[in-house]
Amino acid sequence: MTLREIIETLQAKVVLDNHDERMVVERARASDLMSDVLTRVNPGALLLTGLTTPQSIYTAEMADVTVVCYVRGKRPQEETLRLAEERGLVLLSTDLPMYESCGRLYKKGLKGGTET
Amino acid sequence: MKSNGVNRTLQAARTQELIYELKVQQAMTTKVITVEPENTMEDLRQILKLHQLSGTPVMNEGDLVGIVSVEDLIRSLLEGNGSEPVKQRMSANFVTLYADEPLVHAVQKFERHGFGRFPVIDRKTKELVGILTKGDIIRCMLQRLEIDFHEQEIRRYKPSDWFAELESDRTTLGLRYLIQGRNFQRAGEASSKLKQNLRTLGIAPEAVRRITIASYEAEMNLVIFTGGGELSAFVEPGKVTITVVDHGPGIPDIERAMQPGYSTAPDWVRELGFGAGMGLPNIKNCSNELKLDSKVGEGTNLQFTVFT
Numbered sequence: 023m024t025l026r027e028i029i030e031t032l033q034a035k036v037v038l039d040n041h042d043e044r045m046v047v048e049r050a051r052a053s054d055l056m057s058d059v060l061t062r063v064n065p066g067a068l069l070l071t072g073l074t075t076p077q078s079i080y081t082a083e084m085a086d087v088t089v090v091c092y093v094r095g096k097r098p099q100e101e102t103l104r105l106a107e108e109r110g111l112v113l114l115s116t117d118l119p120m121y122e123s124c125g126r127l128y129k130k131g132l133k134g135g136t137e138t
Numbered sequence: 139m140k141s142n143g144v145n146r147t148l149q150a151a152r153t154q155e156l157i158y159e160l161k162v163q164q165a166m167t168t169k170v171i172t173v174e175p176e177n178t179m180e181d182l183r184q185i186l187k188l189h190q191l192s193g194t195p196v197m198n199e200g201d202l203v204g205i206v207s208v209e210d211l212i213r214s215l216l217e218g219n220g221s222e223p224v225k226q227r228m229s230a231n232f233v234t235l236y237a238d239e240p241l242v243h244a245v246q247k248f249e250r251h252g253f254g255r256f257p258v259i260d261r262k263t264k265e266l267v268g269i270l271t272k273g274d275i276i277r278c279m280l281q282r283l284e285i286d287f288h289e290q291e292i293r294r295y296k297p298s299d300w301f302a303e304l305e306s307d308r309t310t311l312g313l314r315y316l317i318q319g320r321n322f323q324r325a326g327e328a329s330s331k332l333k334q335n336l337r338t339l340g341i342a343p344e345a346v347r348r349i350t351i352a353s354y355e356a357e358m359n360l361v362i363f364t365g366g367g368e369l370s371a372f373v374e375p376g377k378v379t380i381t382v383v384d385h386g387p388g389i390p391d392i393e394r395a396m397q398p399g400y401s402t403a404p405d406w407v408r409e410l411g412f413g414a415g416m417g418l419p420n421i422k423n424c425s426n427e428l429k430l431d432s433k434v435g436e437g438t439n440l441q442f443t444v445f446t
Binding site for chain 1: 163168322323324325326327329330333343347350351354355358408410411412414415416417420423
């Protein structure tokens with residue numbers, strides 16, 4: 023799924039635009055618990071989270087996630103934004119809650135972290 | 139290739155190669171602002187100003203019918219005719235590019251026609267998919283050259299090479315990071331720096347990932363549970379060893395602490411996305427060897443190794 027399609031599916035705002043919207047994202051992960059995210063790594067994945075602290079970016083960095091989308095209309099903290107900018111990540115923000123964000127993307131064929 | 143000096147001929151050859159390798163779609167701007175034939179030149183003026191453009195395609199019901207530039211606008215304004223429609227001034231004899239053409243075609247067309255921009259269309263659907271200016275080509279090439287250069291730098295610093303050059307019975311490179319307890323604004327910074335350094339050292343991405351996920355979890359433990367401590371990485375050929383040392387409070391029951399889901403973290407830690415009892419299990423999963431010593435009241439000493 024392209025970044026463009028993800029943005030449209032989630033009606034997301036682009037908070038930090040660091041990549042071409044034709045970039046392909048193959049998998050998504052969703053959690054507010056960073057340790058859960060780190061149990062498995064999917065390079066280039068999308069991370070959906072409600073956590074807006076700097077650790078959302080450090081976690082994305084350690085797990086080689088390239089796109090972070092904050093759910094429930096959350097906006098990243100200032101320090102979070104700065105870190106993401108330095109690392110060239112894409113940040114999105116959607117008003118949809120977590121479950122609906124995941125559901126919409128899954129319905130459109132975006133795979134989870136463990137599927138083959 | 140190993141070369142320390144900048145070889146101009148090689149560099150020039152690389153840029154020439156690039157314009158054959160790169161496709162128009164990699165350089166073009168995809169967010170295309172368009173106008174309609176019936177829009178007035180005054181509408182055009184506002185659109186160009188708002189989006190800081192020097193020209194734009196003219197679309198009629200989904201079809202590309204012309205291209206209009208800031209030069210056309212100036213000519214129209216000089217004749218005092220801001221209310222005339224765009225179709226009076228646009229060039230209907232425009233040249234397009236296909237998205238999958240190599241950039242070299244675009245460069246040739248810029249030279250041949252002297253236009254400032256080309257609309258880009260999809261070869262199959264014939265739909266407008268982007269616009270390409272000379273600026274786009276330069277930006278795309280520079281980005282690509284920067285990536286190439288960075289990759290070359292990494293190859294030059296490959297540790298296996300210079301480790302081999304340093305004569306000793308056992309060569310180790312040590313990186314030491316001081317971690318502040320309870321400082322959540324900076325929690326993760328050390329592992330982030332470590333990750334960048336390990337990459338610079340040319341260690342395989344998969345190994346770097348395992349090392350830094352484990353070090354990040356360990357760093358978070360120091361920030362959450364202790365007054366701070368030290369995280370060190372020792373890089374040797376074939377492996378990286380991380381030691382994490384703090385001065386308390388210590389872990390009362392190591393066996394339980396190693397169980398997935400077991401946590402003594404208070405709720406405020408969970409609100410920060412940690413403390414779900416996965417820290418130590420994650421570290422264990424990422425490492426090839428792990429040693430954990432702890433004394434309540436004295437501190438904890440964690441050491442793990444990842445084979446690279």
